[in-house]
Amino acid sequence: MAGRLVGLVPVRRDHLPSLYTMVTHPDTAPHWRFRGGYPSPEQFEQTLWQDVAAQFALEQRGRCVGWVVAYKPEFAQGHVHVAACSAPESLGTGAAIEGLGLLIDHLWRAWPLRKVYMETSERSYPQFASGEGRIFEVEGRLRQHEFYDGRRWDKLVLALYEEHVARIRGLLGMGGLLGRTASSGDADPVPRVTHH
Amino acid sequence: MKRQEKPNGRLDANGGSTEALDARAWMRRVADALGRDDIEFTLAARLAEDLDFDSLAIYELIVLMDELGADVPEALIPSLVTLGDVYDHYVTRTGGGVHRG
Numbered sequence: 512m513a514g515r516l517v518g519l520v521p522v523r524r525d526h527l528p529s530l531y532t533m534v535t536h537p538d539t540a541p542h543w544r545f546r547g548g549y550p551s552p553e554q555f556e557q558t559l560w561q562d563v564a565a566q567f568a569l570e571q572r573g574r575c576v577g578w579v580v581a582y583k584p585e586f587a588q589g590h591v592h593v594a595a596c597s598a599p600e601s602l603g604t605g606a607a608i609e610g611l612g613l614l615i616d617h618l619w620r621a622w623p624l625r626k627v628y629m630e631t632s633e634r635s636y637p638q639f640a641s642g643e644g645r646i647f648e649v650e651g652r653l654r655q656h657e658f659y660d661g662r663r664w665d666k667l668v669l670a671l672y673e674e675h676v677a678r679i680r681g682l683l684g685m686g687g688l689l690g691r692t693a694s695s696g697d698a699d700p701v702p703r704v705t706h707h
Numbered sequence: 708m709k710r711q712e713k714p715n716g717r718l719d720a721n722g723g724s725t726e727a728l729d730a731r732a733w734m735r736r737v738a739d740a741l742g743r744d745d746i747e748f749t750l751a752a753r754l755a756e757d758l759d760f761d762s763l764a765i766y767e768l769i770v771l772m773d774e775l776g777a778d779v780p781e782a783l784i785p786s787l788v789t790l791g792d793v794y795d796h797y798v799t800r801t802g803g804g805v806h807r808g
Contacts, residue, residue, distance in 0.1 A: 515773055516781050571781060604784045605766030639763040645742075646763070682770055 512567070512617055514609040514683055517576060519567035519617070522559070526568040529575035531555050533596050541659035542632060543596065564591055565618065569610040576601040579614040589625030591618060608639070612679045619676050626670050632657055633665040646678060647671045727801040728775075730794055737790070740771045750791030758790070768793065776801050 512519040522530070531552055534543045541547045544558060560566075564584040569577035576598045583592040593614060597607040615627055629647065643649060651668030658664075671679075728736060734748040741764055754760040760768070769779045772793065777800035779787070787793050 515769065515778070601781075603762055603765065604781055605762060605769055606781065608762055608766045638761050641741075641759075641761050642763045682767065 512613045514613055516604065516609045517569040517571055517606050517613075519579065519610060519613050520570050522566050522568050522578075526575050526578075527552070527556060527559075529598065530559075530568070530578050533578060533598055536599055538599070538602075539596050541657075542635065543594075546657075547659055565614070565621070567610070567614060569597075569606055571601075571606065577607045577610050579607070579610045581614060581618055584622075586622060589623060590628060591622070591624060592628045592630065593618070594629065609683070612683050615671065615676060616680055616683060619673075626672050627676075629669040629671070631667050631669065633667060634660070636667055646675050648675075727798060733794055733797060734790065736775070737768065737771060737793075741767050748790055750789065750794055752790050753788055754790065754793075772797060772800075 533539055534545070534555065535549050540549060550558070562582050562584075564581040566578065566580040566582075568575045569579065577596060579593065579595045581591050581593050585591070593611060595607045595611045595614075597604075601607070618624060618627060628650075639646075647669040648671075649667055650670040653666040653668070655663040656666035730750060734750070738744045738746075738748055743758070743764075746758065748758070752758050754765065754768075758764075765784070769784065772779050775797060777797040779793075779796060783796065787796065
C-alpha cells in the first residue's frame with residue numbers, strides 16, 4: 512500500500528524505537544494510549560498489539576515517519592477506531608493524513624465495515640477541521656473530557672461512512688481533485704491525526 | 708492498493724494537455740479544488756496564517772499540484788509558506804515561462 516508521500520508497511524521490530532520516540536514526544540504523549548504517562552520501552556512493546564486489529568508504520572524511502580493503527584474492532588457491529596501519529600519532523604507534511612487514508616481504504620476492503628471512528632481532542636481538531644462534512648462527520652462531543660496542558664478539553668468523536676471513504680479514495684489517486692468544483696462539492700480527500 | 712497511474716505532463720479536467728496556468732487562473736483552480744471560493748487568494752497569502760489551510764488542505768494542495776504536473780517532493784513541503792511559493796514551484800516544474808501576473 513503506497514501513496515504519494517508514504518508507504519504502509521507492517522510494523523516490525525526495527526520500527527519500535529521510532530514508534531516509541533513518537534508516543535513519548537511531548538505533543539503526542541498526552542493523547543496516546545498512556546495519556547501523558549511515559550511507559551518504559553518494555554511496557555510500550557507489551558501493549559503494542561493490545562486491542563489492535565491492524566497497524567502499519569509509515570515509511571518514506573525506508574525511513575519511519577509515522578504510524579497508523581486500527582483498534583477497538585467491533586466487527587459484529589461493523590466499526591473500528593483508527594488513529595495516527597507523525598514523527599515530529601513530518602508534522603504538517605500530509606504524511607499522517609495520507610497514511611490514515613491508506614489505512615481506511617485497506618480496512619474497508621478487508622472487513623465489512625459500516626463506519627470508522629476517530630477520536631480527537633478539540634486542541635488537535637483544527638489540524639484537519641476542513642474535512643468536516645466532506646471527509647467525516649462529527650458525531651459526538653464529550654465536554655471537558657481530557658486534561659492536559661493545564662486545562663480541560665473536549666473530546667470529539669468523528670465518524671466516516673462509505674461516502675467519505677469514496678472521497679478518500681479519490682484523493683488517494685483513484686479519481687483526484689481535477690474537475691471538482693466548489694459548486695459540486697464532490698470528489699476528494701482524507702482525515703488526519705487522531706489519537707489512540 | 709494500486710495508485711492510479713499519473714499521465715505525463717499537465718492535464719486539464721478532462722485529462723488532456725494544457726499550457727501552464729497564469730497565476731490568476733492557477734489560484735482559481737486551487738480555490739475550486741479545495742472548495743475555498745469564499746475568500747480571495749493572493750500569491751502573498753500565507754497558507755496557514757492567512758488562508759487557514761490545515762494539514763488536510765495542505766495535502767489536498769499537494770495532490771492538486773501532482774495532478775497539474777508539478778509534484779511536490781515531501782522535503783519541499785515545509786518550505787512552502789505562501790501561495791506564491793507553491794505557484795513558483797508549479798511554474799518551475801511545468802517548464803516556466805509564465806509570469807506571476
